[in-house]
Amino acid sequence: MYGGWAGLRTVVAAVGALTVTAAASPARADGGTGVRAQAVHGAPEGADGPLLEAGGRTYTDRLAPGEHKSYRVRLDASSDAYVSAVVLPRPGSTMGLRDGIDVSLRAADGTPCGPARHRSFLSEGGAYPLADHVEHLAGAGGACGAAGIYRFVVARGDADGGDAAPVPLELRHTSERPAAGSPAPDPDPGPGSWSSQPPSASAGPVRGVTGGSGFDDAAQVGGGTWQDRIRPGETRFYRVAVPAGQQLFAKATFGKAPGPYVANGVRLGLNDAARGHVMNRTGAYGGDPATVALATPPAAGPGALRGGEAERGMGRAGWYFLQVSLNAKAAGARSGPVPVRLAVGLAAARKDAGAGLLPRVLGGRPAAAHGGTAGGGGWLRAFGYTGVGVGAALLLGLGGWVLLARRAGGR
Template identity: 55%
Template sequence: MRGGRFVGAAVALGALTAATGTATGRAAGAADGPTAYRMASGATAVTGSGGSDDGPVLKAGARTYTDSIRPGEKKYYGVELDERSSAFVSAVAVPRPGAAMGLRDGIEVALQAPDGTPCGSGRNRSFLSAGGAYPVADYAERVVRAGGPCASAGTYRFVVQRGDATGGDDAAVPVELKYVAEAPRKNEADAPPAPGGWSSRAPSGPPQGEGEGVTGGTGFNDAAELRSGVWKDELRPGETRFYRISVDAGEQLFADAEFGLKPDAGPYVVRGVRLGLSNSARGYVMNRTGGYQGKPATVSLATPPAAYGDAGTGGEAARGMRFAGWYYLQVSLSPKVHGGARGGGVPVTLKVEVAGARKAGHEEGIGRGGGAVGGELVTAAGGAPRKGRLRIIGYAGIGTGSVLLLGLGAWTLAGRRRDG
């Protein structure tokens, strides 16, 4: 599945954080095993259609929807779009924690205009792209550009399709659906593309210190909020924890996940540990993995600066960081890591820094917020981010549009080639 096609939009998720976790944490796990993804409180259950013209319409606003999808199934949903607002329609697919999934299993999401025109490429996410069956998320988008496709108003179609579960768990997988609309940008045409060549090193190196305890959330809805600093958590095999960090325009996010000792971890697990990142519209930004055999292992990521220009330019990482707002770190431990005789989890230290962007090789940063260019800044709701000047955007309905899965071989090949 795609490990790198991500057009970013750190847009409002207001009521999405209905049960937001805090840095001091609330319990996210049961003592007897990994915890499951917690769907949004008050989410509306729907059943996607098997045909392209009669799917349920997912309304605009702060509402979140839930459904489920079986192997090989394709489901359609409708969404109303105007001719001015960009739209981001997401699906989060949630395998059972610790489940063994098929090599060709995952989801693809896409958006189609009323006449069937694809609004950009479909997005593929593999359940096994990070070495374990973790929640996967991405969106299909309609970004309004002069002369671009899918610019007219109408009822669009959002399609979610699941892959082949052969060799793995063939049970239906819950999905969470969300539609976010971005109000038109006043100066989009004047915004330059995201520049390249940004430093992948934090200005002052990783944060130091003993660290503060935190319990990561089960998903986007209860992600624990972090600030720059050192944080300590613990993960069980098969578990994914979510954390959200506010990133302003012109800032980069740097994060290290240091997995500690587990003497009874068992054999070496390729891609046994993972550090992923999504933007506020639940769009894929990047994914980093590493091997694990019970000895300390570190996985790191560094982003381009947030909130630069056109989502269609500047490379995949730059598109993923298009807006200022909340970004969601996901830390995962493979279910293949043995619980061992003593059971328990693996200690994890998170070192997080948000800093003004610097060109590669430059000592001086451009200053916090100093890199804002073009367009209005947007951010998530449900807990104010650091910078009061960020504004909250609105939601729209959820639609269905899909690009068919290309063949199972292509699905697998794409996942192995693109996922980190």
């Protein structure tokens, strides 16, 4: 649906060149398809766990509610390193409201290397996969800047009445040399000011695809519209190459299926090549067709180091992973698959015209990309102030008009 705009040939050529570059870098590999996983057993927090070697290997473990597991990683001072954890709950399982995972990186003496990253299971009665990573960037200063052995800690939350069974855990350590001559970040990137509207596109053929069951077997897709089928409780994975300076637009449309209304019935998520969280969108599903969409900031664009979560998540060009999920309760007793259409598009970065204008005039923060509370409040306040100003001007003008009328009448 989004694949037919002008300049597509340029984008395709850029993606083709990017594919060659991406395959040469471990952190931008094709998801590790065909790489056999190695089972490990993490140690209690604070103890020396197994060593996770950098490269394309996937390690597997299991994580129970309330459990903390520690692993060792060897990091140097000249490479960017990413250590990720992926949790794959049983389809249809009900997770506790406080259940989820925290991932953190710590120096050998226990010093935290930045804040922990927290991810929660999102849907009652149909938990979705969780994935995120910690990063150790070349040139980092402080206690975590030196080369050496670090601890990667994965902690799970309280089951709190939900599924108390251990969940499968996938671990991965990737590293790469930072790109030479990378542009300095924009000192005022304006998070949320990138356009969320996909470019206009002409209708094109709908191609069939079968999404993977995880990152390692994710199906490759490009610009255009793709048709798949998904069963209740499933998550389908797709990978798409995003060149530097390009925004990714994706929209998943779920077909009609009998079943009850579920608030978080459908989902479209996005992760980077190192399994890091970029963004997540959910929507209600009650049997009628439903759509959920996302739009990203430009890959490797300004604000990658200082912007919001989405800007940081899109900090580099390369492979990105789309996840399409259908809640286990969304289709009721229906046992067959539900049709889903995935529209994917890439376009040169475009600023959202006027985004953040009034909040900046008022001295506030830029408006949120999708109308968050702070952004909405800023616009409402601006509208209120404008209304007061206009009202005052009208009253002053009316008063002047009345005064002139009285003077004219007295002549």
